Amino acid sequence: MAASPSRELEEYWNEFHTIEQQHADTHSDEDELSKTPDEGEMEAAWLARAGYGFVVNKFQDGKDLSDGELDTLTHSLTRAQAEAVRKRINVLSTTMRRKNRVHKVHVKDIFPTQLHGHQHHNQHHHSGGGGDGGGGGGGGSDASGLMIRDAPSSPSPVHRQSSVGSGGKSGSEPWSSGLSQNKGGYSMSGGSSEITEDVEAGVETLGIHPRSGSRTQKEGDKFSNLPSVSDIEISLDFHLEETERPSSPLSTLPDPHRVDLPAFEPKPDPLGVTLIGDLAECDMDKIKSLAHIELTALFDHYSIVYSRPKRKKKMKDQGIFGVPLDLLVERDQKRSPGTDIPLVFQAMVNFLEKEGLTTEGILRVSGADTRAKQLRQDLEEKFYQGLFAWGDAGPHDVAVVFKQFLRELPVPLLSYDYLDAFPQVSSIPKTLEQLKALNLLILLLTDEHRNTLKVLLRFLRDIISHSNRNKMGLNNVSMVMAPNLFLATPLGKGEKADLELELKKAAGTSNIVKMLVHYQDILWTIPTTFIAQIRHQYTTEAHRKSKERLLSRLPWKKDKDRSDIYKKPPPSPDQPEVQDGVIRVQAPHLTKSSALIQLEPATTAADVVAKFKGGDGVLHRDDSTIGEMEETNGHTFRNPNNAQYAHDCDYLYEVGGNIAERCLDPRTKMMDLYHVNPLADWVIRKKKGR
Numbered sequence: 001m002a003a004s005p006s007r008e009l010e011e012y013w014n015e016f017h018t019i020e021q022q023h024a025d026t027h028s029d030e031d032e033l034s035k036t037p038d039e040g041e042m043e044a045a046w047l048a049r050a051g052y053g054f055v056v057n058k059f060q061d062g063k064d065l066s067d068g069e070l071d072t073l074t075h076s077l078t079r080a081q082a083e084a085v086r087k088r089i090n091v092l093s094t095t096m097r098r099k100n101r102v103h104k105v106h107v108k109d110i111f112p113t114q115l116h117g118h119q120h121h122n123q124h125h126h127s128g129g130g131g132d133g134g135g136g137g138g139g140g141s142d143a144s145g146l147m148i149r150d151a152p153s154s155p156s157p158v159h160r161q162s163s164v165g166s167g168g169k170s171g172s173e174p175w176s177s178g179l180s181q182n183k184g185g186y187s188m189s190g191g192s193s194e195i196t197e198d199v200e201a202g203v204e205t206l207g208i209h210p211r212s213g214s215r216t217q218k219e220g221d222k223f224s225n226l227p228s229v230s231d232i233e234i235s236l237d238f239h240l241e242e243t244e245r246p247s248s249p250l251s252t253l254p255d256p257h258r259v260d261l262p263a264f265e266p267k268p269d270p271l272g273v274t275l276i277g278d279l280a281e282c283d284m285d286k287i288k289s290l291a292h293i294e295l296t297a298l299f300d301h302y303s304i305v306y307s308r309p310k311r312k313k314k315m316k317d318q319g320i321f322g323v324p325l326d327l328l329v330e331r332d333q334k335r336s337p338g339t340d341i342p343l344v345f346q347a348m349v350n351f352l353e354k355e356g357l358t359t360e361g362i363l364r365v366s367g368a369d370t371r372a373k374q375l376r377q378d379l380e381e382k383f384y385q386g387l388f389a390w391g392d393a394g395p396h397d398v399a400v401v402f403k404q405f406l407r408e409l410p411v412p413l414l415s416y417d418y419l420d421a422f423p424q425v426s427s428i429p430k431t432l433e434q435l436k437a438l439n440l441l442i443l444l445l446t447d448e449h450r451n452t453l454k455v456l457l458r459f460l461r462d463i464i465s466h467s468n469r470n471k472m473g474l475n476n477v478s479m480v481m482a483p484n485l486f487l488a489t490p491l492g493k494g495e496k497a498d499l500e501l502e503l504k505k506a507a508g509t510s511n512i513v514k515m516l517v518h519y520q521d522i523l524w525t526i527p528t529t530f531i532a533q534i535r536h537q538y539t540t541e542a543h544r545k546s547k548e549r550l551l552s553r554l555p556w557k558k559d560k561d562r563s564d565i566y567k568k569p570p571p572s573p574d575q576p577e578v579q580d581g582v583i584r585v586q587a588p589h590l591t592k593s594s595a596l597i598q599l600e601p602a603t604t605a606a607d608v609v610a611k612f613k614g615g616d617g618v619l620h621r622d623d624s625t626i627g628e629m630e631e632t633n634g635h636t637f638r639n640p641n642n643a644q645y646a647h648d649c650d651y652l653y654e655v656g657g658n659i660a661e662r663c664l665d666p667r668t669k670m671m672d673l674y675h676v677n678p679l680a681d682w683v684i685r686k687k688k689g690r
Contacts, residue, residue, distance in 0.1 A: 009479065009503065009506045009507065009510070010504040011476055011479040011480055012483060012510055013503070013506070014325040014364075015364075015479070015480050015482075015483045015484070016487065016506075018366065018482045019484070020482055020488055022404075024668070026342045027221045028353060031381055033436070039096035040092055040096060040099070043088045043089075043091050043092035043095065044056045045090060046088050046292075046296070047085075047088055047089065047291050048155060049289070050085060050088075050289050050292050051075065051286075051289035052089075053090075055073070055089060056092065056130075059092060059093060060096070062100065063091065064093070065093070065539040069483040070086070070089070071183070073085065074086070075540065075658070076536045076537045076540065077290075077293065077533070078533075080294075080297040080301075080527070081290070081294055083292045083295055083297065083298040084294075084296045084300060085293060085347075085491065087300070088296075094117070096129050096411070096537055111202050117648070131515050134255050136370075138222070149364050149574060161494065169533075170576060183271070183423035183666075191367070196297055202401040204419065211606065218430075225504070228271040232233060238432060238433075238436045238527065239266055239267055239269070239273075239525065239528045239529070240265065240266055240267065240435055240436075240439075240522055240525075241263045241264065241266075241267050241432075242262050242264050242431075242432065242434065243263045243264065243265050244263070244270050254420075256481045257458070257679070259473075259517075259518060261431075262339065262431055262517065263519050264431075264432070265437060265458045265522060266521055266522060266525055267528075268648075269659070270604065270668070270669040270672040270673075271526050271528065271531070271667045271668060271669070271672060271673050271676065272526055272664055272665030272666075272668030272669075272673070273667075274525065274526040274528070274531055274662060274665070275448070275524055275525055275665075276442070276443065276524045276525070276526060277524075277657055278526070278664075279526065279659075279660070279662055279663075279690075280660040280661035280662075283534060283659060283660045283661065283662070286533075286534045286537060287443060287526060287530050287534065288443060288444060289438045290530045290534070291443040291444050291530070291532055292444060294440055294527075294530075295421075295437065295440040295441065296442070298436065298437055298440070298507075299421075299424070302427065302428055302429075302433075304424045304427060304428070306420040306421045306423075306424045307420055308416050308417060308419075308420070308578065309416060309419060309420070312410070312416060313408075313410040314410065314627065315327075315410040315411075315483075316508075318343075318429065319380050319382050320344050320377075320405070321376065321380065321404065321405060321408050322381065322409075323410070324343075324409070324410050324411050325342060325411065325413075325446075325449055325452055325564050326340035326446065326448045326450075328344070328345075330345075330422040331343060335384075340447065340448070340451045341452045341455055342384075342452070344379060344383055345455070346455065347383075347454060348401065348402045348405070348497055349402075349456075349459050350454060351390060351398050351464060352395060352398055352399060352402065355394075355395050355398075355424065356395030356396075356398070356399065356463075356470075357462060357463060357465075357466045357469075357470065358466050358470055359394075359470055360397055360469070360470050360471050360472060361470070361472065362395055362396070362426030362470050362472055362479045363399050363403070363461060363463065363471065363472065363477065363481065364476065364480050365396050366396065366400060367393075367394060367396035367398075367399065368396075370395060371392060371393055371397045372393075372397045372400040372401055374393075375390075375391075375393045375398065375626050376401050376404065379401070397563075398613075403481075403484045406456075406484050406485065407484050407487070411449075411451055412485070413449055413452060413456070413485060414441075414445070414449070414486075414500055415428075415444075415445055415446070415449055416502045417444075418444060419486065421441060422438070422441060422486070422509075422512050423486060423505060423508050423509050423512060425437045425438055426442075426508035426509075426512060426675070427508075427513060434515065435515070435519060435523065437667055438512070438515060438516065438519070438523055439522075439523050439525070439527070440526065441456055442523055443526070446505050446577065453516075454524065457516055457517050457520040458520070460477050460481065460517045461517055461520065462507055463477055464477055464517070467478065474514055474518060475510075475514065475519060476509070476516065477513075477517065478510045478513040478514040479510045481504070481513050482506065482512070482513045482649060483506075483509070484507075484509045485513065486509045488507070510532065517533070517565070528534070531659075531662075534659065534675070535658040535659055535677070536647075536658075538657075538658040538659060538660075539658045542658070555580060559624050580673070581598065581599050581671070582596055582597065582598050582599065583595075583597055583599060583610075583670070583674060583682050584596050584682065585608055585611075585652070585682045585683070585684060586681065586682065586683045586684070587612050587646065587683070587684040588646060588683075588685075589685065590612050590644050590645060590646060590685075591644050592612055592648075595611060595612070596659055597611060597672045599670050599674055600671065602669070603650040603668070603669070603671060604667055604668060604669060605651070605665065605667070605668040605670060606665050606666035606667070607663040607670075608652050608682070608684075609650055609652050609666070610646075611647050611649065612645065612646040612647045612684055613645050614645035617664045646684060649665060649686050649687060650684050650685065650686055650687075651666070651683070651684070651685070651686075651687045652668075652681065652682060652684055653683045653684070653685055654673065654677060654680045655679075655680060655681040655682070656679065656680050656681050657677040657678070657679035657682050658676075658677050658679070658680075659677065659680070663687055
């Protein structure tokens with residue numbers, strides 16, 4: 001019998017009991033077990049998610065990885081990130097090598113009929129003479145010319161001691177964790193002995209060769225003249241810092257709804273803070289790969305292990321409840337272009353925002369079962385037909401259905417991949433490191449899940465802001481919502497929840513929800529280190545392409561000064577040459593569609609946009625017509641009689657150069673950014689997204 005929960009966790013326990021009862025009433029045998037991956041699949045999947053799927057293909061083709069190639073693969077990573085990648089490559093190479101040795105296939109097993117008549121002939125042509133296996137570890141060819149490699153007669157087990165930490169599990173054990181292994185589970189020290197010891201003759205070795213302690217320029221290295229990120233001037237500190245919380249004369253008084261968490265905010269950065277949603281999709285793909293690697297390195301450091309849920313729900317493709325978020329959003333976008341979260345979820349949030357913020361016990365108090373069931377049925381049958389009405393449903397009834405929607409998502413809101421990773425963040429000792437892990441996990445969510453989580457957290461914060469009336473402070477809301485987010489996977493038939501374990505998890509998961517709600521604004525930012533890294537990636541790729549193009553056109557000028565590659569292309573004949581420190585800003589949708597702007601050290605992105613607001617140098621002409629354009633002192637004007645000026649929703653974008661596209665923080669110091677990305681174009685446009 002489970003021990004009685006503490007008073008502090010009573011609300012969590014009550015919600016847990018309610019969920020358990022509802023699950024028992026509605027349990028379906030349609031739930032299925034997740035497939036247990038084959039050996040090596042974990043590392044292969046990890047590398048694919050990190051952007052190194054081609055390495056997996058190379059190993060599968062029986063090829064190895066040279067020092068120069070490994071340097072190239074990790075040249076844009078920090079040292080900790082590079083180590084995380086090397087560890088997974090090391091384990092995968094060892095696994096593939098063992099598989100290749102154990103599962104050698106004799107060519108006669110593939111073509112038994114054709115080889116039957118040549119068997120005696122071939123035996124005399126095998127080096128080493130002797131029986132059908134050819135005992136010497138050599139190889140030969142049959143009459144068809146196919147090469148035959150003989151496996152060792154008595155292969156020794158692969159030496160794996162160096163890849164197992166003290167008390168840890170082998171890195172290649174089938175899916176012992178969803179992302180990370182115990183610290184020491186992947187060992188790069190002693191990598192040479194692991195790759196070569198106890199390997200019999202005739203076994204082709206795949207993997208990583210011994211490495212020196214410092215980076216060396218290899219012959220033929222495409223990037224030998226470019227420093228790695230870990231060797232250049234770049235801040236590797238997390239982009240948040242703790243700040244002083246403003247003192248209040250009421251702060252010493254007891255308050256059940258007082259927030260007892262340290263204050264953090266993004267560090268000042270002359271290049272500006274980048275929010276999730278400010279980057280182009282291709283840039284975000286690079287950011288996700290870096291976040292995946294960085295999270296692994298962080299969890300490796302703290303010996304954190306987590307796994308995917310073994311049981312999952314079957315997915316529906318019709319209706320509302322039990323339908324994946326991505327399918328709901330895809331369906332809703334056909335009705336309402338630009339939708340980024342399910343319309344039904346937004347409708348429930350809107351109702352609760354309007355009717356439930358001041359309702360006492362909102363989210364905690366259960367509604368009437370009859371009304372909640374009827375409301376759910378009406379949503380399923382009438383919502384997409386435009387016939388739905390809230391009717392007699394009250395805030396508590398809608399809150400019940402709202403939580404059911406989240407619990408019944410076939411892919412949990414926090415995703416199967418990371419559902420168990422979020423609670424593990426509580427085991428990290430430092431609050432700043434916890435925030436770093438949560439920030440990385442949010443970056444790794446899909447757009448639909450991240451956008452829905454953002455709306456949920458905003459709604460929960462709104463509830464907390466009315467805690468004096470609804471009696472739901474941050475602690476109350478966190479304890480009620482934690483089981484709805486972290487008990488999303490169903491139990492099997494006949495299985496019972498481990499109440500002791502759930503109560504032990506209660507404090508940790510409640511604390512994670514508390515941090516997500518309280519720090520939501522700063523968690524939706526992108527680390528400045530990642531922006532610097534993708535700039536480095538773009539620069540390296542541009543250098544490689546330019547070098548190849550230059551050498552292909554001018555093969556006799558291989559020693560040409562490489563600085564020519566980075567020179568900005570000459571201006572077009574219809575535009576004056578832009579001087580250093582002067583940028584041309586485009587605003588296609590505004591009256592002043594182009595302008596040359598002299599940058600000063602204090603010039604910000606907001607200052608640039610202000611140049612395009614009403615009354616600032618706009619040309620007025622009585623004889624202008626639609627589409628007419630005129631160049632005056634470096635400014636280009638379009639249709640002055642129908643003036644369109646910049647507004648607060650217009651932002652300056654950095655386009656091209658060493659990034660695909662970035663919406664600039666209004667506080668960005670333009671002179672600093674100009675020096676970082678001198679080849680960029682500068683465009684004013686309206687900001688998209690939520």
